Amino acid sequence: MIPQGPITLTHMQAFLLFAGVISIAFGFLGRRQPKDRVRYILWTFVLFLLIGIGIGWAMYPFSR
Amino acid sequence: MPDENNEIMQAQESEPPAAIAEGPPATASANEGGSEAKAWGVAIAGWLIPGLGHALQRMWGRALAVFLCVGVLVVVGASMRGNLFTSNGNDAFDTLGYVADLGSGSFYFLGRAVERNGADVSHAGGDYGTRFLATAGVLNLLAALHAYEAARGRKA
Numbered sequence: 557m558i559p560q561g562p563i564t565l566t567h568m569q570a571f572l573l574f575a576g577v578i579s580i581a582f583g584f585l586g587r588r589q590p591k592d593r594v595r596y597i598l599w600t601f602v603l604f605l606l607i608g609i610g611i612g613w614a615m616y617p618f619s620r
Numbered sequence: 621m622p623d624e625n626n627e628i629m630q631a632q633e634s635e636p637p638a639a640i641a642e643g644p645p646a647t648a649s650a651n652e653g654g655s656e657a658k659a660w661g662v663a664i665a666g667w668l669i670p671g672l673g674h675a676l677q678r679m680w681g682r683a684l685a686v687f688l689c690v691g692v693l694v695v696v697g698a699s700m701r702g703n704l705f706t707s708n709g710n711d712a713f714d715t716l717g718y719v720a721d722l723g724s725g726s727f728y729f730l731g732r733a734v735e736r737n738g739a740d741v742s743h744a745g746g747d748y749g750t751r752f753l754a755t756a757g758v759l760n761l762l763a764a765l766h767a768y769e770a771a772r773g774r775k776a
Contacts (some may be wrong), residue, residue: 562699562700562701562740562745563699563700563745564745565696565700565745565748567748570700570745570748570752573692573696574748574751574752574755577689577693578689578755578759580685581685581686581689581690581759581763583685584681584682584685584686585685585686585766
């Protein structure tokens with residue numbers, strides 16, 4: 557169950573995992589009804605992706 | 621889902637009835653004192669073991685979600701060799717990191733157990749792991765605050 561060795565994730569995998577886990581937590585804490593939760597989880601997840609990728613592109617001109 | 625119905629019923633039941641609010645001051649004060657102490661107990665339980673604060677209020681869905689989310693963040697963060705800060709930090713950022721890491725309660729020690737080889741932030745993975753661990757702590761503090769508010773009868 558608990559990994560015995562170090563985990564290696566790509567940037568994108570870490571990003572998706574982080575966004576997914578936090579979205580689920582926000583959905584369960586922020587909404588009561590299952591339908592509302594699913595919608596909120598999806599909405600939060602999409603916003604995480606859009607804002608994260610947007611910030612990444614905004615930093616691109618200064619990366620070198 | 622039955623557990624979701626329980627949560628709704630629990631929230632409805634936990635709202636103070638008008639009779640208590642309009643009762644004699646001594647009784648209301650005693651009730652408030654007991655409720656406040658219970659709410660603090662719930663919050664501390666939720667901090668020590670992620671999800672326990674909600675489980676004590678029969679909010680099973682939220683309890684499981686908090687337990688799993690905080691657990692996944694701690695295990696993955698520690699497995700990525702993120703930095704678990706200790707109390708003897710060198711600067712204010714280390715202290716802040718320690719406070720954030722401590723937010724995950726008993727899972728802080730789970731992270732230390734998983735991270736047998738120590739932190740390695742020389743790679744991006746280790747740096748991400750540090751953020752995962754801090755996020756787990758802050759998320760658990762948020763969940764404990766949520767459980768506290770629910771125990772006080774506020775809509776949560």
